Amino acid sequence: MKIHFSPASPFVRKCMAAAHELGLADRIERLPSAAGPVDRDASIIVSNPLGQVPTFFTDDGQVLYDSRVICEYLDDLAQGSLFPRGQTRWRTLTEHALADGMLGAALLARYETALRPEALRWDAWYEGQMGKVRDGLRQLETRAADLHGRVDIGTLAVGCALGYLDFRYPAFDWRGGHPALARWFETFNQRPSMQATLPHA
Ligand SMILES: N[C@@H](CCC(=O)N[C@@H](CS)C(=O)NCC(=O)O)C(=O)O
Numbered sequence: 001m002k003i004h005f006s007p008a009s010p011f012v013r014k015c016m017a018a019a020h021e022l023g024l025a026d027r028i029e030r031l032p033s034a035a036g037p038v039d040r041d042a043s044i045i046v047s048n049p050l051g052q053v054p055t056f057f058t059d060d061g062q063v064l065y066d067s068r069v070i071c072e073y074l075d076d077l078a079q080g081s082l083f084p085r086g087q088t089r090w091r092t093l094t095e096h097a098l099a100d101g102m103l104g105a106a107l108l109a110r111y112e113t114a115l116r117p118e119a120l121r122w123d124a125w126y127e128g129q130m131g132k133v134r135d136g137l138r139q140l141e142t143r144a145a146d147l148h149g150r151v152d153i154g155t156l157a158v159g160c161a162l163g164y165l166d167f168r169y170p171a172f173d174w175r176g177g178h179p180a181l182a183r184w185f186e187t188f189n190q191r192p193s194m195q196a197t198l199p200h201a
Contacts, residue, residue, distance in 0.1 A: 001024075001027055001028045001029070001056065001057060001058060001059055002028065002029045002030075002031050002056070002057040003015065003016075003028050003029070003030060003031065003053075003054050003055070003056045003057075003070075004031045004033040004035070004041075004043075004044050004047075004048075004053045004054060004055040004056075005030035005031060005032065005033060005053060005054070006033060006034075006035060006053045007199060007200050007201075008167070008199050008200065008201055009035075009053050009054065009199075010103050010107070010160045010161065010163065010164040010167075010199065011052075011053065011054055011066065011067040011100075011103065011160075012053050012054045012067070013160045013163070013164075013197045013199060014067050014071060014156055014157055014160040015054050015056070015067050015070045015071055015074070016028070016196075016197045017156050017159070017160065017193040017194060017196075017197045018071045018074050018075065018082055018153065018156055018193075019074055020192065020193035020196055020197065021080070021082065021151060021156070021191075021193045022074055022075065022077075022078035022080045022082070023078060024074055024077065024078055025196070031043075033053050033055075035051055035052050035053045036115075037111060037115070038115060047063045048063060048065045050065065050066075052065065052066065054066070054067050054070055056070045056073070058073070067100070068096070068100070071083075071153055071156075072153075075153070081152070082151070082152050082153045082156065083152070083153055084152055088152075091146075091154070092152050092153060092154035093153070093154070094154075095143070095154030095155070095157065095158060096153045096154050096157045098136055098139065098140070098158075099136075099154070099157035099158045099160065099161040100157060100161075101132065101136065102132060102133050102136040102137075102161045103157075103160070103161045103164055105129040105130070105132035105133055105136075106129070106130070106133050106161070106164055106165065106168065106169065107164075108129050109126050109129040109130050109133075110168050110169075112125065112126045112129070113126070130172075133165070133174075136161075137174055137177075137178050137181065138178075140158060140178070140181050141177075141178040141179075141180055141181045144178075144180035144181045144183070144184045145180065147181075147184045147188070148184055148187075151191070155188060156193075159185065159188050159189060159191075159194055162174065162181070162185045162189075163189065163194070163198070163199060164199065167199040167200075
């Protein structure tokens with residue numbers, strides 16, 4: 001298996017953390033990539049018209065994207081339980097969607113400051129995206145008790161979202177005002193799957 005990879009991408013991280021949890025990480029070859037919304041990576045576009053990482057290749061030649069599909073594929077391959085069945089399923093999938101949505105907003109906000117020329121920036125738009133992150137954190141704080149002791153796609157996605165805030169927004173004190181979430185993350189972030197996938201530029 002192969003994955004178009006970036007060590008800074010939280011969506012790639014989620015896939016690789018899932019792969020670690022499932023014992024599949026060593027079977028995935030990492031393909032270097034330079035995905036960007038402006039300077040688009042032709043080597044990815046040839047397989048995924050969205051030109052994004054993660055883009056994944058199965059051993060039988062299928063191309064899979066996005067991270068949600070890749071994680072579900074890996075779980076299926078390993079016959080894991082990251083996508084639980086039964087009554088916890090919809091809560092877990094909704095946490096996954098919330099964490100991915102917060103990540104998407106944080107990523108767009110970062111593009112706004114890291115990529116967009118200064119003269120074209122729109123502060124209100126940036127604040128709108130970061131508002132999604134703040135509102136998501138508020139909701140996660142109320143659910144923090146429910147996250148403890150679980151390893152599934154919901155907790156992995158939330159862990160990667162919080163890790164991304166630490167990585168790209170070090171001055172954004174998300175722990176302030178979210179003590180229960182911070183306590184959960186402190187423990188969850190020590191998992192070997194999270195430590196093996198810590199982001200870097
Ligand atoms: N929904 C996608 C989002 C992937 C994504 O936004 N990846 C970023 C890097 S973290 C990217 O490739 N950006 C370049 C682009 O959007 O063109 C997923 O879950 O995989």
